[in-house]
Amino acid sequence: MSKKNKPANSAPKPPVQEQQTKLPELPEDDFDMLDFDDDPLSATGVSRKSLVIFFLIDTSGSMKGTKMGELNTVMEELIPEIRRVGEADTEVKIAVLTFSTGVKWMYAEPIAIEEFEWQRLTASGVTSMGEAFKELSMRMSRNSFLNSPSLSFAPVIFLMTDGYPSDDYKEGLEALSSNSWYKFGLKAALGIGNEANDDMLAEFTGSKDTVVHAYSGNQLAQMIKIVAVTASQIGSKSMTLADQNEQELSDEDVYASKQKMLGQQIQELVSKNESDDVSFDSGW
Amino acid sequence: MTELSIGQEVEIENGGKAKVTGIIGSGGQGVVYSVEYNSMSWALKWYDISKMKEPAAFKNNIKKNIEDGAPSNKFLWPKYLTKNQPDGTFGYLMELKPDSFDSFVDILNTYKLKVDPLTGRAVKHPVRFTDLSAMVTAAINISNAFRQLHRAGKSYQDLNDGGFFVNVNTGAILVCDCDNIAPDGSNFGIGGKPGYMAPEIVRGLAKPDVQTDKYSLAVVLFKLLFRGDPMEGEKVIKDVCLTEAAELKHYGSQAVFVYDPDNDTNRPVRGIHDNVIKFWRLYPDYIKYAFIDSFTKGLTDPNRRLIENEWQKMFVRLRYEIITCPCGRQNFTSMFEAVDDKTYKCPKCGTTFATLKFSNREQRMPLYIGSKIYECELKPETDDFAAVAGELVENKLKPGVLGIKNCSDETWRVRMPDGVYYDVAPGKGCPIWQGLEIQFEDSNVSAWI
Numbered sequence: 001m002s003k004k005n006k007p008a009n010s011a012p013k014p015p016v017q018e019q020q021t022k023l024p025e026l027p028e029d030d031f032d033m034l035d036f037d038d039d040p041l042s043a044t045g046v047s048r049k050s051l052v053i054f055f056l057i058d059t060s061g062s063m064k065g066t067k068m069g070e071l072n073t074v075m076e077e078l079i080p081e082i083r084r085v086g087e088a089d090t091e092v093k094i095a096v097l098t099f100s101t102g103v104k105w106m107y108a109e110p111i112a113i114e115e116f117e118w119q120r121l122t123a124s125g126v127t128s129m130g131e132a133f134k135e136l137s138m139r140m141s142r143n144s145f146l147n148s149p150s151l152s153f154a155p156v157i158f159l160m161t162d163g164y165p166s167d168d169y170k171e172g173l174e175a176l177s178s179n180s181w182y183k184f185g186l187k188a189a190l191g192i193g194n195e196a197n198d199d200m201l202a203e204f205t206g207s208k209d210t211v212v213h214a215y216s217g218n219q220l221a222q223m224i225k226i227v228a229v230t231a232s233q234i235g236s237k238s239m240t241l242a243d244q245n246e247q248e249l250s251d252e253d254v255y256a257s258k259q260k261m262l263g264q265q266i267q268e269l270v271s272k273n274e275s276d277d278v279s280f281d282s283g284w
Numbered sequence: 285m286t287e288l289s290i291g292q293e294v295e296i297e298n299g300g301k302a303k304v305t306g307i308i309g310s311g312g313q314g315v316v317y318s319v320e321y322n323s324m325s326w327a328l329k330w331y332d333i334s335k336m337k338e339p340a341a342f343k344n345n346i347k348k349n350i351e352d353g354a355p356s357n358k359f360l361w362p363k364y365l366t367k368n369q370p371d372g373t374f375g376y377l378m379e380l381k382p383d384s385f386d387s388f389v390d391i392l393n394t395y396k397l398k399v400d401p402l403t404g405r406a407v408k409h410p411v412r413f414t415d416l417s418a419m420v421t422a423a424i425n426i427s428n429a430f431r432q433l434h435r436a437g438k439s440y441q442d443l444n445d446g447g448f449f450v451n452v453n454t455g456a457i458l459v460c461d462c463d464n465i466a467p468d469g470s471n472f473g474i475g476g477k478p479g480y481m482a483p484e485i486v487r488g489l490a491k492p493d494v495q496t497d498k499y500s501l502a503v504v505l506f507k508l509l510f511r512g513d514p515m516e517g518e519k520v521i522k523d524v525c526l527t528e529a530a531e532l533k534h535y536g537s538q539a540v541f542v543y544d545p546d547n548d549t550n551r552p553v554r555g556i557h558d559n560v561i562k563f564w565r566l567y568p569d570y571i572k573y574a575f576i577d578s579f580t581k582g583l584t585d586p587n588r589r590l591i592e593n594e595w596q597k598m599f600v601r602l603r604y605e606i607i608t609c610p611c612g613r614q615n616f617t618s619m620f621e622a623v624d625d626k627t628y629k630c631p632k633c634g635t636t637f638a639t640l641k642f643s644n645r646e647q648r649m650p651l652y653i654g655s656k657i658y659e660c661e662l663k664p665e666t667d668d669f670a671a672v673a674g675e676l677v678e679n680k681l682k683p684g685v686l687g688i689k690n691c692s693d694e695t696w697r698v699r700m701p702d703g704v705y706y707d708v709a710p711g712k713g714c715p716i717w718q719g720l721e722i723q724f725e726d727s728n729v730s731a732w733i
Contacts, residue, residue: 249488
């Protein structure tokens with residue numbers, strides 16, 4: 001009968017109650033809620049971090065035909081793939097800004113990925129990229145598109161274009177550069193065809209690693225998927241662990257680590273896809 | 285990585301081939317396929333070895349785990365390794381998750397998405413525990429699974445919401461993704477999932493081990509009960525954007541528990557963390573103390589983190605402190621009025637509840653139709669938390685008369701209303717009366733009104 005009359009708390013370690021832990025003081029008004037609902041099971045979903053993925057798409061006249069057709073198709077197919085990346089932690093939203101002679105948002109505000117439906121785009125006009133940058137900078141604000149009350153991840157910004165800007169993109173880029181969301185955001189760009197200028201796109205993304213190029217319809221579809229899926233995967237998750245160096249990580253160690261990771265992964269995937277295209281008589 | 289296509293066959297080290305039948309999902313380390321092997325369905329985890337530092341050592345560790353076997357049936361453990369592909373890619377087979385289990389991710393979201401195969405549209409289906417007892421049982425089982433694992437000298441390393449499945453009707457759990465499990469002290473490259481990682485890992489000062497598992501376990505349990513992030517409060521929300529530096533700060537060097545009694549800078553924010561604000565009020569103090577200790581002292585001192593057995597005992601207690609009132613209210617005794625030291629009263633409908641005193645514990649157990657005496661309350665060494673020893677029922681022949689039915693396979697000695705002790709065999713019962721005493725002789729425990 002050794003266990004008899006032995007209180008459950010007399011474990012080898014002293015029970016936590018005796019460690020003189022105190023309870024936090026809570027504001028009185030918190031009590032009101034109990035009058036209505038004290039069911040321990042009536043939970044709402046855990047508060048999720050939000051991630052907005054911005055697509056900046058060139059819809060100038062030169063995109064007409066195969067390019068636009070491929071782009072529309074791949075974007076429709078892409079949505080279900082991105083839907084899976086958020087899981088419990090992140091609420092993913094999509095915003096699409098098109099630019100040609102003017103700029104236009106596909107929807108008046110970012111739309112949750114579960115509800116997002118792609119509207120097929122058509123091409124005409126010139127390439128007002130600078131204006132698109134200015135518009136994006138204006139909307140990437142707590143008072144506008146990034147108004148989630150809970151915590152946000154830095155946005156993903158994906159630029160796709162097939163030509164050189166017809167307006168002063170430098171001025172637009174300057175406006176954008178002063179926006180912190182842009183500064184911390186994950187930026188990637190896709191140049192389509194021979195006219196697109198990769199150096200100019202690298203100015204936008206901040207590095208060459210996050211710029212890719214597509215020369216055929218097939219490549220276009222591949223590149224959009226690679227960049228969009230990789231960027232949303234990295235963007236919707238917290239940073240992954242750096243190598244342990246037995247030394248405490250500093251802010252500098254982790255600065256832009258996601259952007260670097262994006263560059264690395266995109267380059268890996270792109271090189272893998274390119275090697276598939278090598279013809280039999282090359283590379284010897 | 286070498287991806288597999290449907291219909292493709294992969295050679296298994298033990299012989300035979302597994303044929304890919306579909307994709308189940310993809311994660312940071314690779315893709316999970318459904319496969320047929322030996323005319324049975326399995327899940328195949330297929331690695332992206334380009335993301336691994338030492339694929340051979342990683343594979344060898346899985347091999348060792350397969351040889352050792354699962355610590356218990358609470359694990360979806362690796363069963364068979366595949367042979368390497370020419371480029372070195374490999375994977376392992378494990379059992380498929382039964383349909384009756386939902387991902388913990390879906391429980392936290394309170395819904396799961398089912399995609400209509402025709403339209404591609406995603407439809408939400410609610411996911412929630414059937415009753416409070418099932419939820420607390422899940423907490424017991426989670427604590428127990430990690431106790432079993434740690435007792436086997438291994439650490440899980442990557443404990444997070446995606447790592448296990450729960451049956452919302454029973455509270456049974458299945459731990460999956462067991463491929464990073466390694467002998468305590470070894471690490472094959474995994475760091476863990478942010479938000480679940482111990483601060484010393486986030487800061488780059490430590491690698492996952494049993495002590496960091498204990499931190500992650502506390503986070504999982506907090507999320508299960510309070511449905512929020514223990515470190516995400518006002519201080520974190522103020523930063524608006526969770527940049528890499530913000531994350532290092534709020535989950536590493538300057539992490540503050542939302543209910544730290546000595547630091548109120550990071551309290552939950554109304555409108556964002558309503559779950560945490562509400563549920564913190566409902567739980568008894570001993571549960572709150574456990575989390576406060578884990579996330580204040582335990583934040584910086586791994587030795588101050590609660591051990592699994594303490595969590596387990598605490599949740600066994602919490603489960604028998606549940607009252608299901610005839611008015612429909614289901615809550616813990618801490619949310620009922622104590623009329624005297626033996627009686628509880630529902631503050632909403634006024635129903636009173638008698639209690640049973642057990643010789644092996646201080647707290648009395650409230651009695652209501654359906655209340656259960658679990659085997660694990662009589663035999664603390666068991667790892668089975670579902671087995672019921674006795675249940676409070678209404679006599680089928682004498683309506684209105686309540687008694688305790690012996691659901692165990694052992695005979696009890698019981699003092700009946702005539703004052704005499706009788707044997708109560710399995711399947712029989714005894715009425716509840718003022719002088720009731722039950723002797724559970726096999727476990728040396730007795731109980732009385």
